[in-house]
Amino acid sequence: MCKHRRAVEARAAFGVKGPARLTNANKVEFIVPGKPGTLYIVATPIGNLDDISRRAEKILSSVDLILAEDTRHSRKLLNRLKIKTPLLSCHERNEDKVTTKIIARLVSGSNVALIADAGTPLISDPGFKLVRQAHGSNIAVSPVPGPTALIAALSASGIPPDRFLFEGFVPEKTVARRKYLQKLAGESRTMIFYEAPHRIKAFLDDAITIFGGQREASIARELTKKFETIRQGKIAGLTEWLAGDADQGRGEFVVIIAGNKDEDKTANKSDLTALLSVLLKSLTLKQSVQIATELSGAGRNEIYALAVAMQKKISPSHKEPDSGDNLLD
Numbered sequence: 001m002c003k004h005r006r007a008v009e010a011r012a013a014f015g016v017k018g019p020a021r022l023t024n025a026n027k028v029e030f031i032v033p034g035k036p037g038t039l040y041i042v043a044t045p046i047g048n049l050d051d052i053s054r055r056a057e058k059i060l061s062s063v064d065l066i067l068a069e070d071t072r073h074s075r076k077l078l079n080r081l082k083i084k085t086p087l088l089s090c091h092e093r094n095e096d097k098v099t100t101k102i103i104a105r106l107v108s109g110s111n112v113a114l115i116a117d118a119g120t121p122l123i124s125d126p127g128f129k130l131v132r133q134a135h136g137s138n139i140a141v142s143p144v145p146g147p148t149a150l151i152a153a154l155s156a157s158g159i160p161p162d163r164f165l166f167e168g169f170v171p172e173k174t175v176a177r178r179k180y181l182q183k184l185a186g187e188s189r190t191m192i193f194y195e196a197p198h199r200i201k202a203f204l205d206d207a208i209t210i211f212g213g214q215r216e217a218s219i220a221r222e223l224t225k226k227f228e229t230i231r232q233g234k235i236a237g238l239t240e241w242l243a244g245d246a247d248q249g250r251g252e253f254v255v256i257i258a259g260n261k262d263e264d265k266t267a268n269k270s271d272l273t274a275l276l277s278v279l280l281k282s283l284t285l286k287q288s289v290q291i292a293t294e295l296s297g298a299g300r301n302e303i304y305a306l307a308v309a310m311q312k313k314i315s316p317s318h319k320e321p322d323s324g325d326n327l328l329d
């Protein structure tokens, strides 16, 4: 096949408007006479479809192409908005391939919008490679802000919102998750996590072990949807509440955990866990807590909560001490 023909075919395959040619190295080079297009990063609702912004609607109707994670899912939103713009799927598995194709289209002058299944693209969602490459190719990247679960949850959480750390999803496997959370034990900023319904219980159990059951937290479930629930309290209480109502274990979750307010006074939680695990092997709960308090300088209540949680893990049938033995102030 002649070079010209292959270049024409490549142009058609990439959906590029301008001319193209094959270089000596057999690479396709697009010859672009006009201005490149813009890549719009468009936030869409996280549940309630009325949360779409007017600007998002305008941009989605006017661009040449919309990139969506799951095109069938996004089609429902677009149908409701009566938007007929073509959709192309862009998810974790095809992001590399799609990125090359889309950069070529943007370079040739097409305007493209990226959306996620819900909320703001790139926030625990694909699109980072595309945005990086767009910058590298001198293509304008413009955000169309709107819903995102972490900000919605934080704003309604009752947990200090001034300084926060967004952690997104933590590792799925137990050992990796615990290690990960342990690194956050001394974190003084509010921490925000995304969690799947089938892992929420395990996540909260580990949060009790690492941060202590008395740490303030908030659980935001099914935000903006019919069964929206937002609860604030101590992690131990929230875990109990969730375990007591099977319906509360369904849906989508954001967990917000207050930062460690005693970071200077309190020993690193991983050190405490290690210390307690040694003490609990040969001493009673009360003795272990007493020694750990003296050695670490950390709060007695915090150590007590950690020791109880650890002891439950070691021997699930363990009975908590009666009120006379209870160390809480």
Ligand code: SAM
Pocket (backbone or CB within 6 Å): 046, 047, 116, 118, 119, 120, 121, 122, 123, 124, 125, 147, 148, 149, 150, 193, 194, 195, 196, 220, 221, 222, 223, 224, 225, 252, 253, 254
């Ligand atoms: N890009 C999205 C955003 O801007 O928030 C997040 C996508 S991430 C793949 C999906 C996770 O976000 C869910 O597992 C859940 O943790 C959180 N999430 C999304 N929608 C939510 C909602 N309506 N209520 C609570 N959490 C939600």
